[in-house]
Amino acid sequence: MPEPETEDAEIRWGILGAGGIAGKFATDLIRTPGNALAAVGARQGERAAGFAARFGAPRSYGNYRQLVDDPDLDAIYIATTHPGHREQALMAIEADKAVLIEKPVCLNAADAREVFAAAAAARVFAMEAMWMRTNPLIRKAQELVAGSAIGELVSVRAEMGLGLPFDATHRLYDLANGGGALLDLGIYPVTFGWIFLGPPPSVSVTGSLAPTGCDATVAMQWSYPDGRDAQLWCSAPVKAPYRALVVGTEGWIRPEGRFYRPTALTVMIGGLESRIDDPLGSDAGGYGPEIAEVARCLRAGLTESPLIPAADTIAILELLDRARAELGVRYPGE
Structure with a gap:
């Protein structure tokens, strides 16, 4: 996994998916200090490009593989529906990218165990995006x-x-x-x-x-x-x-x-x-704390967050x- 050069290094995010939850996340991401939206990937190139233009991302991709293979990303936020989370998370982990996976992290516990085991074996950060626990x-x-x-x-x-x-x-x-x-x-x-x-x-x-x-x-x-x-x-x-x-x-x-x-x-x-x-104030979407927690963990070299441990997510x-x-x-x- 790419490591920030300094404790204050900007975390470069890619968003996998361009639906409603991706937009809410991106809105808070670009407001969270020390984090930047660097790329977005969707199944349709026009959809990805439109999302990137809306939120100021410099790059967009018409498929998920190109997104996770982008060498200038530190973390991938998986914003699709949960049946695809296992495959998409494993693909990102294989590409040595930290993953924040929208809840539920997978369709079932067996898939979640596979994802977190792969992350642990690769020494890659992985966390469910249960934003409530960071509020x-x-x-x-x-x-x-x-x-x-x-x-x-x-x-x-x-x-x-x-x-x-x-x-x-x-x-x-x-x-x-x-x-x-x-x-x-x-x-x-x-x-x-x-x-x-x-x-x-x-x-x-x-x-x-x-x-x-x-x-x-x-x-x-x-x-x-x-x-x-x-x-x-x-x-x-x-x-x-x-x-x-x-x-x-x-x-x-x-x-x-x-x-x-x-x-x-x-x-x-x-x-x-x-x-x-x-x-947080009434104008904040509420995703800032989980974004900040991922960034904190990456800068500290952690592979999971103590606020949302993998064992809890699986259980x-x-x-x-x-x-x-x-x-x-x-x-x-x-």
Whole structure:
């Protein structure tokens, strides 16, 4: 993997894919000091060129192989849909490029293990783009819980419902394209529960399927021997607030707005309520912290981030794999 010449060297990024999430990422990337968008690759050359012109990237490529083979890139952000992540990440790793892979990192845990094993063998940095885990307010909430600010942790709740009516042609309902609520939506509540409670020894899963066989709505109950629990819910067709709550014996913490990218934290301790405002500001997309974390790791010579370790990413996908299996959801080729 190319190494920055100095601790302050600019990290040169390539973006693989030119869809909506790529655009949001690029918007924050060019605002993040010490990082530069150097190239973009898409399956159509005109699409890549248009994206590059929009965000000021000096180079564009009409296929992914040319992008990852660009010798003047330090890191590749993989912004495609998850069925392609395994192949694209392995291609970038083979080309000696660090990879930031959009969540979910792969279609299933087996593919994720292969990607992270390849990165470790090549001594190349790899990380899932679970931006929520780098968000300063989420990290503050973790700090408060770890410091027993709300007493002993009792329960975590998180839910998100997209409200997308069933459409067999839409990606979220297409099994061949990794469709379903769990991988696109549920990964957020599950990760939120995980970062506060850790791996659950007991998981109950209920849900419903779309006519195409995808998971449409899924509810999970996590139980721990000491009495702690989590209630986690996601739905593609049902509209619901993207809300979460962390409850302790002496208070609670509530992320305001969408819990994975909160606008503030409300903290209730001993009957007294306080508010912690978003240090990123309202005009920031929220991807800056994960971009900065990748850059920090590359400058430090790390092959994974302590904020989003590969072991956690794989274990969370194993949970989602088991939940899908209980619901009878199986992707082609699995």
